[in-house]
Structures are given as C-alpha cells and as structure tokens.
Amino acid sequence: MPAHPWLADRTDRFDSSGIRKVFDLAAKMKDPINLSIGQPDFPAPDSLKEAACKAIREDKNGYSQTQGAAALRDRLQQRVDEEWGHADRKLLVTSGTSGALNLAMWALVNPGDEVIVFDPYFVMYPTLCEMVGGVPVVIDTYEDDFQINLAKVEAAITPKTKLILFNSPANPTGVVASDAAARGLAELAAKHNIALLSDEIYREFCYDGALPSPAKWNDQAIVVDGFSKSYGVTGWRIGWVHGPAPLIDKMAALQQYTFVCAPNPLQHAAIEAFTTDMTPQVDAYRERRDHIVTGLRDAGYEVAPTGGAFYVFPKVPEGRGTANEFVTRAIENELLVIPGGIFSRRDTHFRISYAASKATIDRGLEVLRRLVKG
Incomplete structure (x- = not known):
C-alpha cells in the first residue's frame, strides 16, 4: 500500500535512489573519501x-x-x-x-x-x-x-x-x-x-x-x-x-x-x-582508470576489464559478506562507495567512481586494502 492514501499505486514501485542516500550521508561527514559521485570532478570549461x-x-x-x-x-x-x-x-x-x-x-x-x-x-x-x-x-x-x-x-x-x-x-x-x-x-x-x-x-x-x-x-x-x-x-x-x-x-x-x-x-x-577540446580531461581519466584497476587487483579484488566511463565494479572478496555489508564497513572507515544491489539483482559487487583526485583515489585504495585483510 502507498505510504499516504493520496499516492498513486505506481509510487510503491520505487524509493529514493540508494545513490542519493549515499550523497546525503557524504554531506554530513567531515572529510569523506568520496568515490561515489557519478559526475566529473573537473570544472566546466x-x-x-x-x-x-x-x-x-x-x-x-x-x-x-x-x-x-x-x-x-x-x-x-x-x-x-x-x-x-x-x-x-x-x-x-x-x-x-x-x-x-x-x-x-x-x-x-x-x-x-x-x-x-x-x-x-x-x-x-x-x-x-x-x-x-x-x-x-x-x-x-x-x-x-x-x-x-x-x-x-x-x-x-x-x-x-x-x-x-x-x-x-x-x-x-x-x-x-x-x-x-x-x-x-x-x-x-x-x-x-x-x-x-x-x-x-x-x-x-x-x-x-x-x-x-x-x-x-x-x-x-x-x-x-x-x-x-x-x-x-x-x-x-x-x-x-x-x-x-x-x-x-x-x-x-x-x-x-x-x-x-x-x-x-x-x-x-x-x-x-x-x-572545446576535452582530450586532456579524457586522458587524465584514462590514467586514473589504469591506476585504480591496478591498485584493486594488486590488493586482491576481482575487476572485469573496463574500457570507459569513470567507474569500476569490483567483486567483494570471498568471506567479506554481501556488498551491502562490505559497503557499510567501508563507510565506517569514511570511504563512500555504492553497493552493487542498487544496480543489480545481485549483492556481490560495489561501484567505485574514479571521478576524483589521485590523492582521494589513493586514500580509498588504502581503506580497501585494509578491508580485504579483514
């Protein structure tokens, strides 16, 4: 049943985006390692x-x-x-x-x-x-x-x-x-x-x-x-x-x-x-892609070959629970990533956005290295 008698039945089919909830959480944190945002981090030309x-x-x-x-x-x-x-x-x-x-x-x-x-x-x-x-x-x-x-x-x-x-x-x-x-x-x-x-x-x-x-x-x-x-x-x-x-x-x-x-x-x-030439920005994102994929694989994460956008979708390591549980632990360590269940009927992976500075990416990789070790 809808949450209010005036609401149409179709509104029961969706809730606030789980991504939006992570954004709201980020706004309350003092110094989050934010690898959740699905938008470029470079300014408009x-x-x-x-x-x-x-x-x-x-x-x-x-x-x-x-x-x-x-x-x-x-x-x-x-x-x-x-x-x-x-x-x-x-x-x-x-x-x-x-x-x-x-x-x-x-x-x-x-x-x-x-x-x-x-x-x-x-x-x-x-x-x-x-x-x-x-x-x-x-x-x-x-x-x-x-x-x-x-x-x-x-x-x-x-x-x-x-x-x-x-x-x-x-x-x-x-x-x-x-x-x-x-x-x-x-x-x-x-x-x-x-x-x-x-x-x-x-x-x-x-x-x-x-x-x-x-x-x-x-x-x-x-x-x-x-x-x-x-x-x-x-x-x-x-x-x-x-x-x-x-x-x-x-x-x-x-x-x-x-x-x-x-x-x-x-x-x-x-x-x-x-x-307007955006080649320098695209080249920078290519370098970040290479950097984060290498860092994740070196830490023991399984990552499928990725060739575009500014996301990677690693698998939660064996024995580290569901993606939702894993992301909860990441957030407890000030790292904001998105649980894969928001994008999927599976709860086994999580999304990282590398639309962030290299320093922020490296901070995130350090947390992920700690989490894979338990």
Whole structure:
C-alpha cells in the first residue's frame, strides 16, 4: 500500500535512489573519501561558462522551441547526419539524458510490453519501465565479464518484447561493449522488429578505441547522448536523442506536455562545446582508470576489464559478506562507495567512481586494502 492514501499505486514501485542516500550521508561527514559521485570532478570549461553568462545577459532566458534551440539543434543534426547518414534520422534536444529516457519510455512502451535490461543496469532503467507499465526482462551479464551474450538475448525475446535498453560505456561497470556485441544486438533488434535504445552518455570516455554504436548497423536504433559528463555540466540538463523521425516527432509532442524544453540559455552555451577540446580531461581519466584497476587487483579484488566511463565494479572478496555489508564497513572507515544491489539483482559487487583526485583515489585504495585483510 502507498505510504499516504493520496499516492498513486505506481509510487510503491520505487524509493529514493540508494545513490542519493549515499550523497546525503557524504554531506554530513567531515572529510569523506568520496568515490561515489557519478559526475566529473573537473570544472566546466571557462568557454562554456562565459557562453552561459553571455546567453543570460542577452536575454535568451525564455523558452526555446520544444525541439531545441535552432542554433544548437542544427549543429547536432549536422553532426548526426555526417556520422550516420541515415535518411530518416531526426534529433530532439531534451532536459538531460534522463528527459530523453523518460520521453522514449512514454512514447514506446505500453502496459504489459517487455523491456530487456542488462544486469548490472543504470539504476533508472527498471524503474522507468515499471512506471509506464512495462515489464523489465533482466538478463544477467556477470558470467560474461559484463559483456552482452547474444544467445541469452535471443532466448529472452518473446512476442511481447518491445524494447532493448543498452548502455555502453556502462554505468556501473565501466565496460565498453565489443564491436561484435553491438553489431549482434543491432541485427537482433532489426530481425525481430524491436526498438533498440543505446544510451551513449559516456561516449567520449572510451579509453581503448572508439565506441561501437548499434546505430552503425541498425538505422532504426535510438541513441541518447548529452553534454553533462563530457563537459562537466551535469546541472545544466542538456541532452539529446536521435532516431527514426516518427518516433522523435512524437517524443517532441510529449515534451510539450512535460518538460516543455531544455534550459534555453544553457542550450546556447552548449554550442561552445563544438570548439572545446576535452582530450586532456579524457586522458587524465584514462590514467586514473589504469591506476585504480591496478591498485584493486594488486590488493586482491576481482575487476572485469573496463574500457570507459569513470567507474569500476569490483567483486567483494570471498568471506567479506554481501556488498551491502562490505559497503557499510567501508563507510565506517569514511570511504563512500555504492553497493552493487542498487544496480543489480545481485549483492556481490560495489561501484567505485574514479571521478576524483589521485590523492582521494589513493586514500580509498588504502581503506580497501585494509578491508580485504579483514
């Protein structure tokens, strides 16, 4: 039963994010070793900040078109057309990638439709599915080093399957799907006439080669992206989605009745991103990835190969309890990490974000070395 008689039944399907609870805990701690935050630790580039102030001073403070400010939308559409060359591919600027995901779910999923989700998953996926009446069909990837097993996917497809939710580089694992997996998933979706949504918000954080997007092999694939992670502007809420024109048009109509539009002055500021080089930041994160993976493995932790985003997803060492119990002990030692059960139906791993200084990472590794010894 809902906690209050006025609340809709659907609100029983979710609680406050476990990640948010860790953030709230961090705010009360004096000097936490915070390896929990899923946002870049570098500041937004000065060029973007100055462009935002300029847009506000120039009174670009009203609504934009629902589809997005024309100047930004045109630049994004040009880039999408150059990359994919799909004749029927259209683009919509959204209120963050979360806005894009919400609009896509509302536009695609009927009550009772099945949505394939890969475990571990971004915390939002199953909840969004259930909020629109969909049925999450969860495919475990632990035994495959968090890569996509295409045989498992094909076995999970039924006449009720409507959508596959795919995220690479992945949150929480940091794993980048192989070319073979991305292509196979694209071809499976086309074969069965199933919508495929590729969440590529961490696309710029690929450390071992370019991201293989399913849109390369499936011209009906829906792609979600944004500026938040790549440019350190998570609070700006500027995302975008591109895909088949009839779907994008309907998502734009839904946006009119929900988000209305993404923040207009910040849309104009985001245009500056097209001429801003973030290579030094990406290179720094690659070095941190190498450093933390080496440190964890040297300490005795099992870590799957990770090629992107800014997360690792170590397994709790044998004999050290569940992930929730292990993270509780970490927090008692002032180390903030996220228990894997927030992202999974298993409680065996935990998420570390290396979007932190090397000094903070080293402090965290020292705590983790102590915890593995008991």
